[in-house]
Amino acid sequence: MKYVDEFRDGALAQGLAGAIARAARPQRRYHFMEFCGGHTHAIFRYGLADLLPEGVRMIHGPGCPVCVLPMGRIDMAIQLAVQHGVTLCTYGDMLRVPGGKGVSLLTAKAQGADIRMVYSPADAVALAQAHPDRPVVFFAIGFETTTPPTALAIKQAAALGLANFSVFCNHVLTPSAIQNILESPEVRELGTVPLDGFIGPAHVSTVIGSRPYEFFAEEYRRPVVIAGFEPLDVMQAILMLVRQVNEDRFEVENEFARAVSRDGNAKAKALVAELFELRRSFEWRGLGRVPYSALAIKAAYGAFDAERRFALEPVSVPDHKACACGAILRGLKTPADCALFGTACTPETPIGSCMVSAEGACAAWYSYGRARGARGKPS
Amino acid sequence: MKPLDRTRGVVEMAHGGGGRAMARLIESIFLTSFANPLLNQRNDQACFAVEKGRLAMTTDSYVIQPLFFPGGDIGALSVHGTVNDLAMAGAVPLHLSAGFILEEGLPLADLARLVDSMGQAARAAGVAIVTGDTKVVEKGKGDGVFITTTGIGIIPDGVAPSGERARPGDAILLSGTLGDHGVAVMSRRENLSFETAILSDCASLHGLVAAMVAVAPDLHVLRDPTRGGLAATLNEIAQQSGVGMELVETAIPVKAQVRAACELLGLDPLNVANEGKLVAIVAPKDAERVLAAMQAHPLGRDAARIGTVIEDADRFVVLKTGFGGTRMVDWLAGEQLPRIC
Incomplete structure (x- = not known):
């Protein structure tokens, strides 16, 4: 695959591994968080940990949109399909995640609810157009990457005058989550949890640009390197982070310059600003309530807002008491430290947020990294 | 009694009613495509003698959608799949039975086409x-057609x-490229159509197995990586045999188009279904001979040695990535679903 294989080259990886090993100071430990599930996936899928020196450890952050969606919101989606009898359209990886009562969208579908997997919100619009007699709701989830397509779908539905289409909006914001992690007492208090820098999101940053991270780098004195999702991107970003730490710098650097600019995608940002507004606060699975961290559909487009239209009451379901996801997402614990991991909590029967999607830290550790754990190596 | 209209007619309830309509359907569609002396006797069972020795028996149901896909259809698949289950025991397939559940309204032209393809495959x-x-x-109680075939072989x-016969040190051989069938079928699924020249690999593998047995009769394990792909197959064998496995990613053949489609959909070729590939686990001394025999057969041209069986109490299947790291190759949790970003 042209333009993809180049970023997965084993020989270049060895070169970068050597450079990281030479740059990392032997007496120092480096703890970097990759925010995005896409990076977590790349790290596990390509076995990156084998290429990093002892002192460099990756903390797998909360950037998997499926993982951080609280169970209450899944219950609300099921309500839409079951009580309100709508045709609910959703992305594939949302289907398996259990809600508060252990019921997933797949289970609800098996019990007769009309739940469809779509690849794009445009598919949901097309479905609404083809069945004007049927209420169709798009279950919108994701970070800044998936928000513009949802906005476009609403615009398109408005232009077509589709009275039977609406969106159950669950779009969340990356910078608010990063700030929440940096604000947590464990991270703020020096020495409790070491967090030396961030690998910044790839696709999210193509939309929002690199500018939004400049505040954290400055305010919290942590370097950020925006990186693509290919394994060489991640290796290069780690090298850049090690160098910044060594030189006591805390800048926003852009490894993913082939796709990310400082200001991002102006058109997409304008579209999102036109249709969405900030929610005062939103619940994140694993992180709890995070202020100004999610988007709601503006009143002007209220007709397309499923929450208004079906007068949905908010549902909140607490996480399992023994679940360590919150601590894992902040780097306080590793999956192996959790009593439920691999026993009660597995990809087939996920209990915590990090296990529900292949991009979650626990699921990736379980599916790709278990062998390392059994051999006593860190993930 | 109207004659069967094979061009515009559809399956009607009467075609399963045991009356003349059913007889006509059997005669004009099934008997013409499947014709053989035992079936032609038109008894409720086939009676035949077998040689002395061990028999293998297997059954499989086929419910695939779409019914017709690039490189095959449900009819051909229902022959190849069952023949392959026999072949994976080293058996020479002898006879098949076929059960059809037809949905009212299925165009007779489609039925005739897939039954004909089944006859050709057999x-x-x-x-x-x-x-x-x-x-x-x-209508509404089926999905066009469901087929169950049962096979016996010697x-x-x-x-x-x-x-359970994989032993540490054994070589893991794969007969060809991974994921062709899964990608070909997905490319024709509702709301996921994409352009691809990839054809399903569906094929009967007993000829290939015979060529392998001819050079080394004591093949330890044979299995066709269908649903769940290579990953599921190797994990099953690791569990059964109580061993681990070490694979080399760069040795595993995957067509560029299949890799690209998987990349786009967020799938791993190791989890995608195949219908014309086999995995053989053989003693180290037989590895080269068996591999050469596979490569000399048309269905094993791209065969490769992809890894080695190792001792591992945890029974993990581990992959050395082309990037230079290692990772586990696990079963899928549930059905494989595309990722969103």
């Missing part, structure tokens, strides 16, 4: 469909591949 494989059954269910002396 003839090419040298097996006969010797007995069968047809039922019709009301296992030559000295051949005894089985899932």
Whole structure:
């Protein structure tokens, strides 16, 4: 695959591994968080940990949109399909995640609810157009990457005058989550949890640009390197982070310059600003309530807002008491430290947020990294 | 009684009613495509003698959508799949039975086409469909057509591949490229159509197995990586045999188009279904001979040695990535679903 294989080259990886090993100071430990599930996936899928020196450890952050969606919101989606009898359209990886009562969208579908997997919100619009007699709701989830397509779908539905289409909006914001992690007492208090820098999101940053991270780098004195999702991107970003730490710098650097600019995608940002507004606060699975961290559909487009239209009451379901996801997402614990991991909590029967999607830290550790754990190596 | 309209007609409830309509359907569609002496006797069972020795028996149901896909259809698949289940025991397939559940409204032209393709596949494989059954269910109670085939075959002396026979040091051989069938079918699924020249690999593998057995009868394990892909197959064998496995990613053949489609959909070729590939686990001393025999057969041209069986109490399947790291190759949790970003 042209333009993809180049970023997965084993020989270049060895070169970068050597450079990281030479740059990392032997007496120092480096703890970097990759925010995005896409990076977590790349790290596990390509076995990156084998290429990093002892002192460099990756903390797998909360950037998997499926993982951080609280169970209450899944219950609300099921309500839409079951009580309100709508045709609910959703992305594939949302289907398996259990809600508060252990019921997933797949289970609800098996019990007769009309739940469809779509690849794009445009598919949901097309479905609404083809069945004007049927209420169709798009279950919108994701970070800044998936928000513009949802906005476009609403615009398109408005232009077509589709009275039977609406969106159950669950779009969340990356910078608010990063700030929440940096604000947590464990991270703020020096020495409790070491967090030396961030690998910044790839696709999210193509939309929002690199500018939004400049505040954290400055305010919290942590370097950020925006990186693509290919394994060489991640290796290069780690090298850049090690160098910044060594030189006591805390800048926003852009490894993913082939796709990310400082200001991002102006058109997409304008579209999102036109249709969405900030929610005062939103619940994140694993992180709890995070202020100004999610988007709601503006009143002007209220007709397309499923929450208004079906007068949905908010549902909140607490996480399992023994679940360590919150601590894992902040780097306080590793999956192996959790009593439920691999026993009660597995990809087939996920209990915590990090296990529900292949991009979650626990699921990736379980599916790709278990062998390392059994051999006593860190993930 | 109207004659069967094979161009514009559809399956009706009467075609399963046991009356003249059913007889006409069987005669004009099934008997013409499957014709063989045992079936032609039109008894409720086929009676035949077998040689002395061990028999293998297997059954499989086919419910695939779409019914027709690039490189095959449900009919051909229902022959190849069952023949392959026999072949994976080292058996020489002998006879098949076929049960059809037809949904009212299925165009007879489609039925005739897939039954014909089934007949062709059976003839090419040298097996006969010797007995069968047809039922019709009301519209909405089926999905066009469901087919169940059962097969029996004869296992030559000295051949005894089985899932629990993988031993540390054994070579893991794969007969060709991964994921062709899964990607070909997905490319035709509703709301996921994409352009691809990839054809399903569906094929009967007993000829390939015979070529392998000819050079090394004591193949330890044979299995076709269908649903769940290579990952599921190797994990099953690791569990059964109580061993681990070490694979080399760069040695595993995957077509560029299949890799690209998987990349786009967020799938891993190791989890995607195949219908014309096999995995063989053989003693180290036999590895080269068996591999050469596979590569000399048209269905094993791209065969490769992809890894080695190792001792591992945890029974993990581990992959050395082309990038230079290692990772586990696990079963899928549930159905494989595309990722969103």
